[in-house]
Amino acid sequence: MPPVFGGKQPGALKAVVRLVESVIEELGIPPAEAHIPSKEGPLWGLMKGSAEVYVSLTEGEDQPYFHVFSPVMPLLEENLAPLCRRLLELNCDELTGAAFGMRGDRVVVCADRPVSDLDRSEVKEMIVRVGTYSDHYDDMLVAEFGGRKHSEA
Numbered sequence: 001m002p003p004v005f006g007g008k009q010p011g012a013l014k015a016v017v018r019l020v021e022s023v024i025e026e027l028g029i030p031p032a033e034a035h036i037p038s039k040e041g042p043l044w045g046l047m048k049g050s051a052e053v054y055v056s057l058t059e060g061e062d063q064p065y066f067h068v069f070s071p072v073m074p075l076l077e078e079n080l081a082p083l084c085r086r087l088l089e090l091n092c093d094e095l096t097g098a099a100f101g102m103r104g105d106r107v108v109v110c111a112d113r114p115v116s117d118l119d120r121s122e123v124k125e126m127i128v129r130v131g132t133y134s135d136h137y138d139d140m141l142v143a144e145f146g147g148r149k150h151s152e153a
Helices: 011-026 080-093 120-145
Strands: 043-048 051-059 064-074 099-103 106-114
Touching (some): 011 043, 011 064, 043 120, 051 120, 064 120, 080 099, 080 120, 106 120
Antiparallel strands (some): 099 106
16 A cells, blocks of 8 residues: 555554455455555545445545545536535435535535544445435436436546
């Protein structure tokens, strides 16, 4: 595993990597096949239905973070304000433990938390939740606003 976070990889971070990889394996995916080379830190990619789900460990100001995100659809030039309003409504009314956001030119579903005291059930739940939301809402948002799902882009 390449060094991350300023060339240092504390033992606690290695333990979190092992935890994440064991959950990925429990989900039926060999961790080596899911691993994506990254200079920013450990990164894995999985599929949940039509949704790509990315799992990463990223450096925060005070500690590393466990981050799960899934691209839903490309941003639309037209209908951008109504789409953004709808995403905020969904964040408030329907999503729990995750939220819609924008990453570059994509609408994403994401969830994160510090790695301290992270346990197996949280890792699995966050991966499944983000993937399930992305797989569900990509169809709904495309039907409502047009465009295309990330998986079709």
